[in-house]
Amino acid sequence: MLADESSFVCSAAKSWLVGLRRSLASNVEEFAGDNVRAFATAADDARAVIAFMHNWQVPVGYETAIPCTPSGEDSYDLLISPQSGLQVPVQMVSTTEGREFTVTVTNGGPDTGAGTVTVTADTADGGPVLADLDGDGTFTDLSPFVFPFTNLAPGANSSRTVMFTIGEPNVRTQISWTATVVADPPEADPNPLNNSVSATTNVRTTGGGGGGQGGNPN
Numbered sequence: 001m002l003a004d005e006s007s008f009v010c011s012a013a014k015s016w017l018v019g020l021r022r023s024l025a026s027n028v029e030e031f032a033g034d035n036v037r038a039f040a041t042a043a044d045d046a047r048a049v050i051a052f053m054h055n056w057q058v059p060v061g062y063e064t065a066i067p068c069t070p071s072g073e074d075s076y077d078l079l080i081s082p083q084s085g086l087q088v089p090v091q092m093v094s095t096t097e098g099r100e101f102t103v104t105v106t107n108g109g110p111d112t113g114a115g116t117v118t119v120t121a122d123t124a125d126g127g128p129v130l131a132d133l134d135g136d137g138t139f140t141d142l143s144p145f146v147f148p149f150t151n152l153a154p155g156a157n158s159s160r161t162v163m164f165t166i167g168e169p170n171v172r173t174q175i176s177w178t179a180t181v182v183a184d185p186p187e188a189d190p191n192p193l194n195n196s197v198s199a200t201t202n203v204r205t206t207g208g209g210g211g212g213q214g215g216n217p218n
């Protein structure tokens with residue numbers, strides 16, 4: 001701490017103490033036996049101290065240190081947002097042309113997290129859903145699609161966007177999607193209730209004005 005800074009802090013601390021003493025100026029009687037007035041005065045002083053602490057922060061460097069001992073075990077709340085954690089086409093045309101899905105996992109903290117996101121895609125007719133996980137332009141990966149991740153900072157997101165298609169084109173069907181995240185180790189995530197979301201894609205056999213997000217396929 002620089003000399004000027006130290007002087008400033010001492011001055012600020014003195015001013016703070018003077019203000020606190022003024023707030024207690026009414027405490028002129030000692031509490032003894034049935035001296036109710038002294039008791040009431042002490043209660044008023046306690047309220048004055050609380051009000052003073054609300055209105056005046058303790059000067060920098062004079063705070064009481066708060067001991068914080070790490071538990072030694074990481075804990076982090078991984079979650080997939082029900083609003084945006086799993087984005088899939090609401091409807092698509094049943095061709096071999098690929099579409100995208102995006103899965104996003106968030107680390108709610110407090111520690112840095114690791115784990116695995118698994119996306120499953122099951123069709124109503126039992127046909128396969130194929131993805132291009134390595135981005136080489138060919139759809140060769142069968143559901144489930146697994147995305148491990150490490151070193152996800154508290155408050156950070158990790159997203160994967162993948163092209164996919166259905167294995168049997170020209171079939172009217174429905175794809176049921178589920179994305180689930182599991183921490184590594186699983187017990188590091190204290191809240192499993194926000195770890196999974198589901199979505200649906202309606203697959204139609206002709207274009208017919210469809211293919212966009214949010215439309216009604218029927």
Ligand SMILES: [Ca+2]
Nearest residue numbers: 077078191192
């Ligand atoms: Ca969780």
